[in-house]
Amino acid sequence: MSDAPAASLADTLAGAALRFGDTPAVVRWDGETLSYATWWSQACALAGWMARRGVGEGDRVALVLPSGLEYLVAAAAASALGAIVAGVNPSLAPTERAGLVELVDPKLVLADPALTEGLDPARRVEATTACEPGRAPWAGLLSTDPTDAPIGVAAPQADRTASLVFTSGTTGLPKAARFTEGALAAIARLDLGAAATRWGGGAPMFVSTQFAHVGLMTKLCWYVRRGSRLHLVDRWRADDVLALVAAEAMTVIGAVAPQVALMLRSPGFDDLDLSAVELLIVGGAASAPSLVAEARERFGAGYSIRYSSTESGGCGLATPPWPVDQGDDETIGRPRKGIEASVRDDDGGELPVDTLGELWIRTPSAMAGYWEAPHATAAAMTDGWIRTGDLATCDRLGRYALAGRRGDMYIRGGYNVFPSEVEAALADHPDVAQVTVVPRSDAVMGEIGVAVVVPRQPSSPPDLESLRRHGARTIARHKLPEALLVRSNLPEGATGKIDRRRLADEAAAVDSGGRSSDGAGSTR
Numbered sequence: 001m002s003d004a005p006a007a008s009l010a011d012t013l014a015g016a017a018l019r020f021g022d023t024p025a026v027v028r029w030d031g032e033t034l035s036y037a038t039w040w041s042q043a044c045a046l047a048g049w050m051a052r053r054g055v056g057e058g059d060r061v062a063l064v065l066p067s068g069l070e071y072l073v074a075a076a077a078a079s080a081l082g083a084i085v086a087g088v089n090p091s092l093a094p095t096e097r098a099g100l101v102e103l104v105d106p107k108l109v110l111a112d113p114a115l116t117e118g119l120d121p122a123r124r125v126e127a128t129t130a131c132e133p134g135r136a137p138w139a140g141l142l143s144t145d146p147t148d149a150p151i152g153v154a155a156p157q158a159d160r161t162a163s164l165v166f167t168s169g170t171t172g173l174p175k176a177a178r179f180t181e182g183a184l185a186a187i188a189r190l191d192l193g194a195a196a197t198r199w200g201g202g203a204p205m206f207v208s209t210q211f212a213h214v215g216l217m218t219k220l221c222w223y224v225r226r227g228s229r230l231h232l233v234d235r236w237r238a239d240d241v242l243a244l245v246a247a248e249a250m251t252v253i254g255a256v257a258p259q260v261a262l263m264l265r266s267p268g269f270d271d272l273d274l275s276a277v278e279l280l281i282v283g284g285a286a287s288a289p290s291l292v293a294e295a296r297e298r299f300g301a302g303y304s305i306r307y308s309s310t311e312s313g314g315c316g317l318a319t320p321p322w323p324v325d326q327g328d329d330e331t332i333g334r335p336r337k338g339i340e341a342s343v344r345d346d347d348g349g350e351l352p353v354d355t356l357g358e359l360w361i362r363t364p365s366a367m368a369g370y371w372e373a374p375h376a377t378a379a380a381m382t383d384g385w386i387r388t389g390d391l392a393t394c395d396r397l398g399r400y401a402l403a404g405r406r407g408d409m410y411i412r413g414g415y416n417v418f419p420s421e422v423e424a425a426l427a428d429h430p431d432v433a434q435v436t437v438v439p440r441s442d443a444v445m446g447e448i449g450v451a452v453v454v455p456r457q458p459s460s461p462p463d464l465e466s467l468r469r470h471g472a473r474t475i476a477r478h479k480l481p482e483a484l485l486v487r488s489n490l491p492e493g494a495t496g497k498i499d500r501r502r503l504a505d506e507a508a509a510v511d512s513g514g515r516s517s518d519g520a521g522s523t524r
Helices: 009-020 036-051 069-080 094-104 139-143 181-197 220-225 238-247 257-265 289-299 374-380 419-426 464-471 500-507
Strands: 024-027 033-035 060-064 084-087 108-111 125-127 161-167 175-180 204-207 229-232 252-256 279-283 302-307 340-344 357-362 385-394 400-405 410-412 415-417 432-442 446-455 483-486
Touching: 009 036, 009 069, 009 220, 024 036, 033 036, 033 069, 036 069, 036 139, 060 069, 060 094, 069 084, 084 094, 094 161, 094 175, 161 181, 175 181, 181 220, 204 238, 204 252, 238 257, 252 257, 257 279, 257 289, 289 302, 340 385, 374 385, 410 446, 415 419, 419 432, 419 446, 419 464, 432 500, 446 464, 446 500, 464 483, 483 500
Parallel strands: 024 229, 060 084, 060 108, 084 161, 108 125, 204 229, 252 279, 279 302, 446 483
Antiparallel strands: 024 033, 161 175, 340 357, 357 385, 385 400, 410 415, 432 446
């Protein structure tokens, strides 16, 4: 249990089990709890089971599991063996999940039975379901295969790979960002400062993102070291989350802007005692100044906009919780302490104040590169700088403001969506001759996709629900279009390419039901 400049989940959890014992570490939505001691003992048992199946240091263990107790125990077990954890988002379509598993070539796949569709039957896939109340995670599996010997946990190593976090980066092709145990320690230092090496001091917090997300995969170590109590949310609902915040007197709310908007719209908001809330940390994308102002007023709490990426380990820029300078809330703030940012031209040259260019970030929390993808790594990183693909300006006060993104990617509810991927999923619909997907701003989700379709038969265009059902076979639901615009043809620019800007302007007039503001040229 070393305090060296590296951290592993297993090493940290072993220390937490000694210090915090039967204190609840995790509380599931149904009230089932997992103490620090039980979490560690189950992880050791599962690690022994994995070891007897050939899993060792450097091997990949893919977790195709819902965000629950089983995932946390499995992640710690793999860490105890020095194996690499690769979490696969269960909300992805079967073909997407299978593709990510193949990308990292794991020695072992641990999956929920409902999530095994599409996985290569030749792979070693062990299925499990969520534990019943009062039963420890993985108990059913381990009861038929008891551990013979305790598992020793090696001290963390700064250059040892701890986890792979899947991302599309700046293109639609899947990649796995590789994080070392040194990066995990750096993330703790960036988030906690001097408190990063201390034990205890944690508070109750809710976890609403998928565990495979960078926000948990790279920060779980310091949650454990602090002795935090993690409340799991089965399905994010504003009413339920607000009730949990009130009941547990939580001081910090972590969310994306669409979630904050939904919380403020909750009919029960004013009936709850939310006075304990001191700060909202809101990431995923920029927040509208009007949303920031309303949230500060109604919660009576600070609101800090956070900008980061998977590649940066979830660390980047931030605005102050309360405005210091006029216009703070119209930016994504300044680099956090220990992090650098810069606006660059196409050749990597630094641009002057108020000049539009690509936002670059350099941080000790950054990925070590994409897993076995040197060309993609070289395209994303230069001399330790991450090329974010976002366009931005930097003002004379050192604040950065986003101005769009390279390419056509947009962000729906904090998740990147690539139009080309959605178009590919819709293009073979029997009623579609051509399709393009463009983003449109949305008060709740930030941005949503609008499918612009040229039908095969003008008299029988597809409707929105038909397109969504068709696309859901191959892509995740959050990527599906939420409005539809039907045209007789797709406009082209001077170079012969589809004029996406013009279509985006037209899509701005299409409501969520799939109609333009005047009802012409669109359909439900």
